[in-house]
Amino acid sequence: MRCVYVIGMPGVGKSTAVATAMDLLGWQVTEERATPFAHTVYDSGAIQLGRNRAHFSGTDALSMSVSPLAVEFMRTLPAPLVLGEGDRLGTAKFLLAVAVMPDVILEVVHLEAPPQVAWQRASDRGSAQSWSWWRGRATKVRNLTHLLPCLTIDAARPPGAVAQDLAAVLAAPVGTVTPA
Numbered sequence: 001m002r003c004v005y006v007i008g009m010p011g012v013g014k015s016t017a018v019a020t021a022m023d024l025l026g027w028q029v030t031e032e033r034a035t036p037f038a039h040t041v042y043d044s045g046a047i048q049l050g051r052n053r054a055h056f057s058g059t060d061a062l063s064m065s066v067s068p069l070a071v072e073f074m075r076t077l078p079a080p081l082v083l084g085e086g087d088r089l090g091t092a093k094f095l096l097a098v099a100v101m102p103d104v105i106l107e108v109v110h111l112e113a114p115p116q117v118a119w120q121r122a123s124d125r126g127s128a129q130s131w132s133w134w135r136g137r138a139t140k141v142r143n144l145t146h147l148l149p150c151l152t153i154d155a156a157r158p159p160g161a162v163a164q165d166l167a168a169v170l171a172a173p174v175g176t177v178t179p180a
């Protein structure tokens with residue numbers, strides 16, 4: 001099984017890139033499941049952790065306590081491709097647990113943009129988070145990029161270009177994506 005997990009600062013465009021990449025690939029939702037936690041099944045056979053919705057999409061739609069359930073879920077090898085994005089499971093604890101699973105290939109995709117670009121995008125979409133909260137999340141992402149190999153996509157470009165790059169990663173055969 002392959003797990004592609006998208007990380008990046010708040011406002012960098014993770015949810016937009018994932019939703020648009022799935023549209024570009026023509027993936028259609030076949031089922032939205034609530035157990036053991038919210039996840040979406042696509043006609044491609046892929047599963048997305050969390051939900052697509054207007055605000056707080058992806059894994060940010062999940063409970064703060066979802067990590068142990070998600071680790072167990074990943075151990076069941078639920079699909080040929082599991083996709084995740086967002087802060088809730090974008091943690092060292094979850095990603096390292098997945099990285100050491102014997103039958104899982106973890107590919108971490110880092111959407112990177114200058115902090116002022118991500119901050120402005122978050123502000124434009126109405127984020128009420130404080131600067132200190134945002135800065136803490138940016139530090140968390142930076143620490144993850146030092147902990148795990150990541151493929152970096154320049155997210156300062158237009159959202160469509162970022163989504164095209166992500167779609168290429170999702171469509172690539174297992175083992176062909178090389179982290180920077």
